[in-house]
Amino acid sequence: MTFKLFPPAKKIKTTSAELSLTGRRYIRLLKPCSDTLTDAIRRFADGTTVSLSLTLGNPDTDQVLLTIDPGSGPTTVGSYELKSDSDGILLRARNEPGIYYGLTTLNQILEQAGTSASHFLVQDEPDFATRGVMLDISRCKVPSMKTLYRLIDQLAQMKINQLQLYTEHTFEFVQHPLIWADASPMTAEEMVELKAYCQERFIELVPNLNSFGHFERWLRYPEYHHLAECPNGFTHPLSNQHKKFGSTLKPSRQSLAFLRELYDEYLPLFDSPYFNVGGDEPWELGQGWSRKKCGKLGTTGVYISFMAKIQKLVESSGKRMMFWGDIALKEPEMLQHLSRDLIALNWGYESNHPFKTECEQLAAQNIPFYVCPGTSSWNSIIGRISNARTNLSNAARNGLRYGAKGYLITDWGDQGHHQYLPFSYPGFLIGACQSWNSRGSSRLDLEEGLNLTFLKGGTSCAAGLLVELGKVSDAAQSRLRNATVFNQLLFWDMTEEPESAQSISDKQLKQCELLLADIRSRAKLMSPDADGNPFSGELLNAIDMASHGIHRLQIFRGKKISRNRLRKDLTRIIHRHEDLWLMRNRTGGLEESTAYLQRSLHAIG
Incomplete structure (x- = not known):
């Protein structure tokens, strides 16, 4: 029997011999593990078609379905080995994420096996240490907690281990109700609950708050005009249309003090050592308050200088700064001025995006970076699967070639967020597979993968x-x-x-x-x-x-x-x-x- 696994395992072998699953009612744990992993093993047991109990004892061999050995096996974080024979199934890994990912693979195998399963050997490890999803919750659409929980469960089954919620105005900052009054924002309590839910599934919830550009949700109000680069609006460089209010903070001490206030309320909710401050597309930088300074130092120079000051704020909160790398990459010669203690997020969403050139430039300057392709769902209504396939694989291939530290699948909601969530599923699936096993995902059966993951239990067509x-x-x-x-x-x-x-x-x-x-x-x-x-x-x-x-x-x-x-x-x-x-x-x-x-x-x- 051939098992269909998503993401594909690095190595899998099966034989004609079969293991009967009938009468096997125990999961044997060779030594105690953390409460988080113990709870994950219990959820795995509850989710199987066989009634299973967890034990540290030594039941008869023919009663044990799965033996978990947390003290042996491959050493790379996230790697694991699964082996089945007539005595049952053995899962080995030297770290708890590896055990967890082995369970997700075994869950897919058992769902396809029925009452018996071919003897198999799975040896597996991730291409990228960090495999993330960034969900836009600021372009109109803030998911319910039920929707977020379900999505987290689905992503965890595909071995995603980082989640970011892109935030502009959709967090309930207590001193700024004007900003989020009509947005149904995430509350501090909800964020803490979501963090715990992620941690239980070996997913890191990384704080995300755009902190330079894309500030129009704040700067449209007169109460915040004093923070704007162009408080009376600006001419957009792409459309050449006049915007009635600003979208970029002025790079000033006043803006830094404002960000300090926001960070002090927001960042303590998260355990992650990282913080994505955004920083992309400060469209009108140099058109207003900073015009003279940009004339002397160049717009990119002013940008990098202000981002360095934001970085100090981030580091004083005990976090490491992530930022979108588009502005710095426009003038590659400026990359030398970036700190090496941050993570550049190299984003691009078209099939022909120059990931090779940009990854090479970042690597040449020893700047840690992620590759950040997209689901290609936004502004599409019905999806762009051909573009998504090429974009997501292009990012993985060049990220691996040039040493990217992570792979972040982005899902945006520009211009009203009219695409429905299922149209992002193909991109999530392709990206999860590419980030775990890029070479093995080149001929991914997308329809089959969706039926076994996001659309499991639904209508076959x-x-x-x-x-x-x-x-x-x-x-x-x-x-x-x-x-x-x-x-x-x-x-x-x-x-x-x-x-x-x-x-x-x-x-x-x-x-x-x-x-x-x-x-x-x-x-x-x-x-x-x-x-x-x-x-x-x-x-x-x-x-x-x-x-x-x-x-x-x-x-x-x-x-x-x-x-x-x-x-x-x-x-x-x-x-x-x-x-x-x-x-x-x-x-x-x-x-x-x-x-x-x-x-x-x-x-x-």
Whole structure:
């Protein structure tokens, strides 16, 4: 029997001989371990189809399913060995994470085995010591605790060992209720509970609070204008549009004192030695308060100087600073001025992102770094699986080649967070596999993997439909980055055809329309979701969003589609979006997310 493992094990051998699982009711622990690992072993036992009890005793061999030896085996942190023969299964590792990861592998084996299992030998260890996921909880969507707990369980089964929650304004800072009043923020109590839940699953919860750019959620209010680089707004360098309020803190002592206050409340909640301060995309730096200084030192020089001061704040709180490396990498000659006591987060989300060049530049300067690819779900509505596969594997390959310390899978929610959580599952799965065993993940069966992980227990066709949807955009290639044309058309004002759509022919549009219609017809046949799981509804509404975007462009190009029909379709989409949102997330941010759709509705005329 061949076992399908996600992530794939580094080495697995099976024989024709089989171990009967019948009558084996003990897990034998050769020596005591921590309470955390003991509880994890009990959860493993409870999750199997066999009724198992944990013992430190010496029961008869034919009654023992699993023997755990925490004192022998491979030494690399996270590595383990699993071996089965006629006497049962032996799990060996010299560290507790290794035992835990061995249990996750064994859980997948037993789920596929039935009443007996082939004799096997698994020898396994991770490619990257740190394998993380960063979830955006600031672009409108703050998940419920139930959703977070379930996601953590799923990620733990794929051997993810770090979680970050990207935060701008969605933490309940007690002195700043104006900022989070309508956001349904995470509370201090919830963060502590989440930290404990992660620790029980050998996941490190790393604090994440953007601390330089992306501060528009604060700086839009007059009470915080004194902290802004451009308190009266600025011209965005990408869109050339004027923004009414600032998005970047001015690099001043006043801003540092403000950050000190936030850090003193936020950081003590976490046990992790790391802290991600963000620092990406300070768009208007040098346009306002720091104009003269940037004129003398250069914008990147001012940026690095202020980040060094933030680093001192972080270190005074007993943490090691992580930061997004995009600004420093724009002028590689400036990398020499960075401290070596921080971790640069090298992010990029397109299939052709230059991870090779950037990783080589960071490694040449001995700067510790992570590679940070993405799920390719945001601004897509239905996913971009082909892009995700290449982006995630590219990051792993070059991260390994140039000595990256970690691999962080990012999942963003730009422009209203309209993609539903399942459209991030493929990226999470591919990334988890790439970070554990990159070479062994080159031919990953994504549909099978989803059915054995995120969609376990669901309708058998669910994973296939999700994967098919994620490939529809391949039939309508455009120059858009970090987005699909369907998402752009959904929110298009219908006044002038977007440049990115002009290369897409009517025939290609029709092909995409037919693909979506076919997938929708099959999705409607799925069994109703159980236990309040909104998956099938999310699938259908995402298809309708993408189809609506196509219809907008078809009307613009002269196809006879009733605008009244468009209005009715989008109104129905909006109502379903509101209902589906609340099944996984808090109410905060929903009004803002829906407002994007309402503007599209108004643009129909």
